[in-house]
Amino acid sequence: MDSDISDKVYQDQILPHVSRTFALTIPQLPDALRTAVTNAYLLCRIADTIEDEPALSAAETHLYMQEFKVAVYGGGAPVLLAREIERRLSEQTLPAERDLVSNMDRVIRITLAQPERQRAAIQRCVELMCYGMPHFQHTASLRGLPRGTDLDEYCYYVAGVVGEMLTELFCSHDPAIARHQAGLERLSTSFAQGLQMTNILKDVWEDRRRGACWLPQDLFTRHGIDLATLQPIPHDPRFGAALRELIALAHAHLRNALAYTLLIPSSESGIRRFCLWAVGLAVLTLRKLEHNPAYTSGAEVKVTRSAVAATRLLTGIALRHDWMLKGLFHWAARGLPLAELPEIRLAPSPPVPFSEPITPYPATAVTPPTAVPVERARHQSAGSSAT
DSSP: OTSOOOOHHHHHHHHHHHHHHHHHHHGGSSSSHHHHHHHHHHHHHHHHEEEEEEEEOOOHHHHHHHHHHHHHHTTOOOHHHHHHHHHHHHHSSSSSHHHHHHHHHHHHHHHHOOOOHHHHHHHHHHHHHHHHHHHHHTTTTTTSSSEEEEEEEEIIIIIIIHHHHHHHHHHHHOOOHHHHHHHHHHHHHHHHHHHHHHHHHTTHHHHHTTTOSBBBHHHHHHHHTGGGGGOSSSSOHHHHHHHHHHHHHHHHHHHHHHHHHHHHHHTTTHHHHOOOHHHHHHHHHHHHHOTTTTSSSSGGOOOOHHHHHHHHHOOOOOOOOHHHHHHHHHTTTOOOOOOOOOOOOOOOOOOOOOSSOOOOOOOOOOTTTTTOOOOOOOOOHHHHHOO
């Protein structure tokens, strides 16, 4: 892109090239938040690009991630780091991602120019992501994750930390939102996990073609499936039964996402839209998965453009009326199985700090207001999975 444009203009111009979804939702935010949230997303996308680069060894990836983290805190030499990483990127990296990496210093300059509270929230998110993602990426295989608790932890590091960061940014923006900070923090990682799980389920076959699987083997073992040998064709009804359980869990997390959104004052219409569009599209994706368990690619369960337009229209009408939003959610989620969420106690080890030790926000058990047992009758980082 044009090197003569300002850093902020660069951010705004590169965003739609690396995420059509966030290019749609971020502009809904108030001006005071738009720059910080765009900046945070782009930093996460840079980290994700480094982590996903197949030409790098595990040791090289770890080194670059640590150097990137240092740069985000204002240390190191981001221009030189960007040149070095860009030189190592393979043809599998998209041109827009390559451009973003090469302009890393521009993105980081905006990070360092943010108000202290916003800057600290963004830096903490990137540091935790750079700490947690490598463990899962370096152990990724077709065998999946051993346990459901591993799925919870994976979702925390690639998405939950983003939910925590956004909560801090929202609360720093408006004292009326800050009055609900405790409730928002309690729900933030569940909100993020609902979105992440939806993307994991949608992209399961694409991930497997890349040699990765983020599904929990313990759940599939109950249905007699060995993830290491799982194939999309022919469809195995046992896969559909296990998928239904995961849809039920994702649905329960998305109910928490709605509860989170309703804690945002209706006067903050932009923030509500930002949240509601993500929630609505995730629910509609779960509906597609529920109706087509024999899908063999994410394209088969992708939400249509007309459904996206309808989501924008209907949430706009209901935006300031909590009862209407609740009714709209229940209508969109009709027929979906629903699980009662287990107690989630994530206790990620804090990373070796660059500046000060990071204390992850305490994980709290979250139970949806109307969660019930599963009805019987039924991945990637935040940077990439949300696109």
